[in-house]
Amino acid sequence: MKKNNLIRLLFSFILISTLMSSKCSPDKDQVVTLTTKFGDMKLILFDDTPLHKENFIKLVENGTYDGTIFHRVIKGFMIQGGDPFTKDESKDPREYGTGGPGYTIPAEIKDNHPHRKGAVAAARMGDNVNPKRESSGSQFYIVEKDNGANHLDGQYTVFGQVIDGFDVIDKVAQQTTQYPDRPVEKIVVNFKVEEISKEKITEEYGYKYPEVKEEK
Numbered sequence: 001m002k003k004n005n006l007i008r009l010l011f012s013f014i015l016i017s018t019l020m021s022s023k024c025s026p027d028k029d030q031v032v033t034l035t036t037k038f039g040d041m042k043l044i045l046f047d048d049t050p051l052h053k054e055n056f057i058k059l060v061e062n063g064t065y066d067g068t069i070f071h072r073v074i075k076g077f078m079i080q081g082g083d084p085f086t087k088d089e090s091k092d093p094r095e096y097g098t099g100g101p102g103y104t105i106p107a108e109i110k111d112n113h114p115h116r117k118g119a120v121a122a123a124r125m126g127d128n129v130n131p132k133r134e135s136s137g138s139q140f141y142i143v144e145k146d147n148g149a150n151h152l153d154g155q156y157t158v159f160g161q162v163i164d165g166f167d168v169i170d171k172v173a174q175q176t177t178q179y180p181d182r183p184v185e186k187i188v189v190n191f192k193v194e195e196i197s198k199e200k201i202t203e204e205y206g207y208k209y210p211e212v213k214e215e216k
Contacts, residue, residue: 041165049108052159080141104134118162163205
């Protein structure tokens with residue numbers, strides 16, 4: 001068995017084990033809060049992209065994400081973060097955007113998850129070196145453009161949605177940047193996850209969950 005296939009198999013086994021041990025009850029969901037100096041963003045992660053959901057939660061809970069920064073910001077497009085290199089003082093800033101946990105995630109690209117405003121999607125290497133469109137193990141981006149970034153639909157895995165703090169996305173996107181799209185001032189992010197009833201999420205944030213069809 002090739003090394004890459006073995007790594008993917010091991011990764012899938014770990015995620016399935018995590019899914020079995022940490023899955024919420026059907027009437028609850030996990031809400032992730034991203035805290036910045038501009039305020040908080042809250043997001044939910046989609047159940048039909050389980051590998052990405054469980055991986056993201058794992059990195060929140062084990063502290064991998066805490067102290068990372070939004071290292072790539074393009075006003076009118078998106079903000080990108082999740083690179084562990086960005087909290088490592090020994091790393092040259094020119095290396096930001098090249099770090100990760102050492103694995104990729106199989107693509108979970110779904111037609112029902114477009115790149116709308118606030119969509120949370122996984123960054124990845126280009127098709128020329130990544131024809132299967134596997135996602136970065138940690139780096140993600142959040143769509144800032146008001147009418148979405150639909151030209152990316154079908155190419156990247158969208159695995160979550162911001163449900164509160166859209167103004168924070170805009171404030172981050174408005175920051176002065178230098179080459180290559182890196183904010184001049186560091187925008188540090190800390191993360192936490194909590195279980196909340198789906199009913200409360202809908203009431204407080206207006207997010208509507210898709211109806212679950214009963215099997216006949």
